[in-house]
Amino acid sequence: MPKDKKPKVKTPVEWKVPKGTADILPKEQEAWRFFWQTGLGVSELHDFYFLETPLLETEELFASGLGDHYAAFEKIFYSLKDREGERLVLRFNPHVPALRSYLCNHLAYFSSPLKVYSFNPVFRQVKPEPGFSREFREWSFDIIGEADPIYDGEVILAVYDLLRSLKLKGLKLVINNAGCRVCRPAFKQKLKNYYRPLKEGLCKDCVRDIEENPYALARCKEEKCAALRAAAPIVLDYLCQNCNNHFKAVLELVEDNGIAYAPDPHLLPLNDYSDRTTFEFFAADYPLPIASGGRYDYLAEALKARLTPAVGGAVGMERAIEAMRLQGVAAHPKTRPRVFFVVLSDQAKKAALRLMNDLRGSGIAVVEVVGKKTLKAQLRIADRIGIRLALILGQKEVFEGTIMVRDTTTGAQETIVAERLVEEVKKRLNSK
Ligand SMILES: [Zn+2]
Ligand SMILES: [Zn+2]
Structure with missing residues (x-):
């Protein structure tokens, strides 16, 4: 395609946070x-x-x-x-x-x-x-x-x-x-008296601050000002x-x-x-x-x-x-016990939401995944983020009123009655 025939690609706007601010990710x-x-x-x-x-x-x-x-x-x-x-x-x-x-x-x-x-x-x-x-x-x-x-x-x-x-x-x-x-007034006066004859050796800001706010001279980072500060009167003496x-x-x-x-x-x-x-x-x-x-x-x-x-x-x-x-401090916030909830089909979503809500209502944090990847891939994710208990709900389970509970470390799994889910999960989390 000739160069001038190339379709125009719109450059996306490069959004930025205001200068000097940052997102916490x-x-x-x-x-x-x-x-x-x-x-x-x-x-x-x-x-x-x-x-x-x-x-x-x-x-x-x-x-x-x-x-x-x-x-x-x-x-x-x-x-x-x-x-x-x-x-x-x-x-x-x-x-x-x-x-x-x-x-x-x-x-x-x-x-x-x-x-x-x-x-x-x-x-x-x-x-x-x-x-x-x-x-x-x-x-x-x-x-x-x-x-x-x-x-x-x-x-x-x-x-x-x-x-x-x-x-x-x-x-x-x-x-x-x-x-x-x-x-303080007497000390500030001492500071003024000390700095007034030294104006030549101070930065512009310090010269300005001598009369108005002599305490500001204590904070100046300029080398020449810091050098003069060494011999300045100190508040402890006053x-x-x-x-x-x-x-x-x-x-x-x-x-x-x-x-x-x-x-x-x-x-x-x-x-x-x-x-x-x-x-x-x-x-x-x-x-x-x-x-x-x-x-x-x-x-x-x-x-x-x-x-x-x-x-x-x-x-x-x-x-x-x-x-x-x-300093390499490992920040580990206390986390609630967590379970991994895998929803295998769109049809199971509604039932899943109710069960997840029951778990959360009992203080158990739920990480949810609605099945886009294979079950195996999802269980690998659970293992990687350190969740040992996975709950699996598909169309078949919804129909039967059950749910599958799987230990991601051992691979052992069993099917339980959905109504007893909170109880069963608590039992398993406590035994770990
Ligand atoms: Zn005092
Ligand atoms: Zn200065």
């Missing part, structure tokens, strides 16, 4: 299910209640919380205007919505302090690179309504227990106390007596519970509502923090409510799962 379900099950178990064990807040919050909520620092964060918000003209923001972190919900729903009357957990996506418009997605999930813990350092310890322990239960090795806590509104006592008490709790830790005086929050305890967790073989948290005692006031001390922490689920993969 069926092949990854083991790791995710393991995480969810472990997370639910640990949250319950540590006596946290479930709290789910909307993915959308008003922009005003985050803006009020951040106050003067709002402009610095605004560019990484996902914000939109709804049809009524209200500006909304996709969940930027789990803690601000948790406190908002505490205030809106008067949750202090439900429990005091309030201990809540959630596992939800968080959205930040950052430059996508490994470990930095624009949508990621966090398993968070928050304790709202108490200032006692014991609650900092409880959050740290819940996070630690979750990471440990995920079988992550080489866990290390990095911790600091960022001061309070009594001692803590007031209360902050000092608070820090000591938290460190004692950490030590008492055998958590490996290292103080880092440069771990400082970028907003004004956070204070005192600030922490991150690292795991062996993974370079980025897999969990972080701290106190946010001044957030309620920033939201124009009365002073409500609070502390929270969150595990980055994607990062933790990546660290598990790098």
